Amino acid sequence: MEKYLITGFSGFVCRHFLEYLEKNEKKSYILGLDIRDHEYKFESFRFLTFEFLKVDLLDRIKVEDVLTKYKPDYLLHLASFSSVAYSWKEPVFSFQNNTNIFLNLLDAIRKLGLSTRILSIGSSEEYGNVDIKDLPLKESHPLNPISPYSVARVSQEMLSRVYSKSYGLDIIMTRSFNHIGPYQTDAFAVPSIIKQLVLIKEKGLKGELLTGDLEIVRDFTDVRDIVSAYYLLLTRAESGSIYNVCSGKGISLKQIAEKLCEILDVDITFKTDNSLIRPNDLKIIIGLNKKLCSDHKWEPVYSIERSLNDIIDYFKSAYRGNKF
Amino acid sequence: MEKYLITGFSGFVCRHFLEYLEKNEKKSYILGLDIRDHEYKFESFRFLTFEFLKVDLLDRIKVEDVLTKYKPDYLLHLASFSSVAYSWKEPVFSFQNNTNIFLNLLDAIRKLGLSTRILSIGSSEEYGNVDIKDLPLKESHPLNPISPYSVARVSQEMLSRVYSKSYGLDIIMTRSFNHIGPYQTDAFAVPSIIKQLVLIKEKGLKGELLTGDLEIVRDFTDVRDIVSAYYLLLTRAESGSIYNVCSGKGISLKQIAEKLCEILDVDITFKTDNSLIRPNDLKIIIGLNKKLCSDHKWEPVYSIERSLNDIIDYFKSAYRGNKF
Numbered sequence: 001m002e003k004y005l006i007t008g009f010s011g012f013v014c015r016h017f018l019e020y021l022e023k024n025e026k027k028s029y030i031l032g033l034d035i036r037d038h039e040y041k042f043e044s045f046r047f048l049t050f051e052f053l054k055v056d057l058l059d060r061i062k063v064e065d066v067l068t069k070y071k072p073d074y075l076l077h078l079a080s081f082s083s084v085a086y087s088w089k090e091p092v093f094s095f096q097n098n099t100n101i102f103l104n105l106l107d108a109i110r111k112l113g114l115s116t117r118i119l120s121i122g123s124s125e126e127y128g129n130v131d132i133k134d135l136p137l138k139e140s141h142p143l144n145p146i147s148p149y150s151v152a153r154v155s156q157e158m159l160s161r162v163y164s165k166s167y168g169l170d171i172i173m174t175r176s177f178n179h180i181g182p183y184q185t186d187a188f189a190v191p192s193i194i195k196q197l198v199l200i201k202e203k204g205l206k207g208e209l210l211t212g213d214l215e216i217v218r219d220f221t222d223v224r225d226i227v228s229a230y231y232l233l234l235t236r237a238e239s240g241s242i243y244n245v246c247s248g249k250g251i252s253l254k255q256i257a258e259k260l261c262e263i264l265d266v267d268i269t270f271k272t273d274n275s276l277i278r279p280n281d282l283k284i285i286i287g288l289n290k291k292l293c294s295d296h297k298w299e300p301v302y303s304i305e306r307s308l309n310d311i312i313d314y315f316k317s318a319y320r321g322n323k324f
Numbered sequence: 325m326e327k328y329l330i331t332g333f334s335g336f337v338c339r340h341f342l343e344y345l346e347k348n349e350k351k352s353y354i355l356g357l358d359i360r361d362h363e364y365k366f367e368s369f370r371f372l373t374f375e376f377l378k379v380d381l382l383d384r385i386k387v388e389d390v391l392t393k394y395k396p397d398y399l400l401h402l403a404s405f406s407s408v409a410y411s412w413k414e415p416v417f418s419f420q421n422n423t424n425i426f427l428n429l430l431d432a433i434r435k436l437g438l439s440t441r442i443l444s445i446g447s448s449e450e451y452g453n454v455d456i457k458d459l460p461l462k463e464s465h466p467l468n469p470i471s472p473y474s475v476a477r478v479s480q481e482m483l484s485r486v487y488s489k490s491y492g493l494d495i496i497m498t499r500s501f502n503h504i505g506p507y508q509t510d511a512f513a514v515p516s517i518i519k520q521l522v523l524i525k526e527k528g529l530k531g532e533l534l535t536g537d538l539e540i541v542r543d544f545t546d547v548r549d550i551v552s553a554y555y556l557l558l559t560r561a562e563s564g565s566i567y568n569v570c571s572g573k574g575i576s577l578k579q580i581a582e583k584l585c586e587i588l589d590v591d592i593t594f595k596t597d598n599s600l601i602r603p604n605d606l607k608i609i610i611g612l613n614k615k616l617c618s619d620h621k622w623e624p625v626y627s628i629e630r631s632l633n634d635i636i637d638y639f640k641s642a643y644r645g646n647k648f
Contacts (some may be wrong), residue, residue: 147486166470
C-alpha cells in the first residue's frame with residue numbers, strides 16, 4: 001500500500017484528489033498535513049486509511065519529525081496561500097507560505113536521504129503578461145512573474161530544479177492553470193460569482209452584481225481533471241520534468257457570467273467594482289497541454305458547462321443546508 | 325546630512341563603502357545593522373556619524389521598528405549569506421538570509437510608505453552556466469540559477485522588480501560579480517589562497533597547496549571599485565534599473581595563483597582537493613560593464629596586480645599582528 005504525504009490536506013484540491021483515489025480503488029495510506037482542521041469523514045472512504053496532523057509547515061523541526069517518522073512514497077504538495085489578491089496585501093506571508101514551506105519540505109527530504117517522489121505545484125501566473133501571439137503557452141515560454149504570488153511560485157520552481165538536478169531529488173513540477181469545481185472557496189472569482197448568483201436566485205432578487213474585471217480570459221480546468229493529471233504525473237512522469245496542467249481553452253469571466261445567468265435563469269447586470277481590480281492583473285492566459293496529453297494520455301473530461309452546473313449545485317445545497 | 329541604513333554593516337564591503345564616503349568627504353549619518361559585532365573605530369571617521377544595532381533581519385517586527393524610527397534616505401542592503409559553497413550545505417539558511425531578510429526590509433518600507441532609495445545587491449551567479457559565445461554577459465541575458473544561493477538572489481531580484489513596478493518603491497538592482505580586496509574573509513577562494521601563501525612565505529615553507537578548481541574563470545573586481553559603483557548607483561541611477569557591476573575582464577584562478585607566486589616569490593605546487601570542488605560550479609563568468617560605465621562615468625581603477633598586492637599586505641600585517 002502506497003504512502004502519500006499530502007500538504008494542504010484540508011483544501012479543495014486535496015478533497016478531489018482523495019475522491020479520485022477512492023473512485024479508482026487505489027488503496028493508499030494518507031498522512032494529511034494542514035494548518036487548518038479538515039472536514040472529512042474518514043469512515044466514508046473504503047480504500048483509504050488516514051492520519052491527520054495539524055502542522056505549520058514553516059516549523060522546520062516539525063516538518064523533519066514528520067518526514068523522519070513517515071518516510072512517504074509520494075509527497076503531493078498542495079499547501080499554498082494561492083490567492084494573487086492576498087499576495088498583494090500580505091506579500092511576506094504569501095511568500096513564506098508558498099516558497100519557504102516548500103523549501104522546508106524539500107530540504108528535510110534531502111537531509112533524510114528519502115526517495116520520496118514529489119509533486120511541486122506551480123502556477124500559470126509564473127508566465128506573467130504575455131503576447132497574444134505566444135498563446136497557448138508552451139512550457140518553454142520564459143517566466144516573468146509580476147505579482148508577489150507569482151514570484152513565490154517561480155522561486156519554488158527554481159528551488160525544485162536545483163534540488164532535482166544537483167541534489168538528485170525526485171521531483172515533478174507543474175504549472176497549473178486556474179482550477180474550478182465544487183468546494184472551492186469564494187475567495188476566487190468564479191465561485192464568488194456563482195455563490196452570489198445562487199443567493200440572488202434562491203431569494204428571487206433582481207439588480208446588479210459587483211465584480212472584478214470580467215474581460216480577463218483564463219484557461220479554467222475542472223479540479224477533477226486537475227487531480228487526475230496530478231495522479232498521472234506523480235506516478236508516471238519523468239523525474240525533473242515540468243508540465244502545464246490546463247484545458248488548453250480560454251474563456252472570459254464575462255462569458256462565464258453569461259453562461260451562469262442562462263443556467264440559473266436570472267436577470268442581472270454586472271458592474272465593475274474598482275476595488276476588486278488587481279494591480280497588474282494578467283489579461284489573458286491560455287496554456288498548451290500537449291505535453292501532458294501526449295506523454296500520459298491525459299485529457300480533460302469535464303466541459304465548462306458541467307463544471308459550472310456542479311458548482312451551482314454545490315452552492316445551492318450549501319445554501320439550503322444553511323451553510324451561508 | 326543624508327541618512328544611510330546599511331545592512332551587513334560588519335562585513336568587508338561595508339568597510340570599504342564607509343572608507344569611500346570618508347575619503348570623498350560625504351558627510352553622512354549611518355545606521356549600521358548586522359547580526360554580528362563590528363570592529364570599526366567610529367572616532368577615526370571625520371565625516372561620518374554612526375549608530376549601530378545588532379539585529380537579525382529575519383525579525384520582521386524589529387526591522388519595522390528600525391525603519392519606523394529611522395526613515396533612511398538610502399538603504400544599502402549588503403547583508404547576505406553570500407557563499408555559494410555554504411548554500412549547498414545549508415540551503416534553507418542561505419535562502420532565508422538572502423531572500424527573506426530582503427523581503428522583510430522591502431515590505432517594511434512599503435507598509436510605512438517611506439521614500440527610501442534602495443540598492444538591492446544581486447550576483448553574477450544569477451546567470452548560471454553560460455555559453456562562451458554569450459560572454460561578456462549583458463544585463464539582458466536570461467537568468468538561470470543553478471545553486472541554492474543563486475536561486476535566492478534571483479528571487480530577491482524578482483521581488484525587487486515587483487516592489488518597484490507595482491508598489492512604486494525606489495529600487496536599483498545590481499548583479500555584482502566577484503569582489504576581491506583587503507579584509508575579505510578566507511571563506512572565499514582568492515583570500516584563502518593568498519592567506520595560505522603568505523603563511524608559507526612568512527614561515528619559509530615549501531611544498532604543495534590544496535585548492536579547489538583553478539581552471540574556473542571569474543570577473544574579479546576590486547571591492548573599492550565596487551563601492552564607488554554602489555555610491556553612483558544609489559545616488560544617481562534611474563529607479564527600477566538593473567546593472568552589472570564588474571571589471572569586464574576574466575581571469576582564471578590559475579593565473580591569479582601564478583601572479584601570487586611571482587609577487588611573493590614562493591615556489592609552490594598547486595593540487596586540486598576534490599572536496600573543494602562544488603557541484604555544478606560555473607566554469608566561466610565575465611560581465612559586460614558598458615551600461616554602468618556609460619550611464620555613470622564609472623570605471624574600475626584598481627588593476628588585478630594592485631588588488632593582489634594590497635590583499636597580500638593585509639594578510640602579512642594580520643599575520644605579523646598575530647591575527648592568524
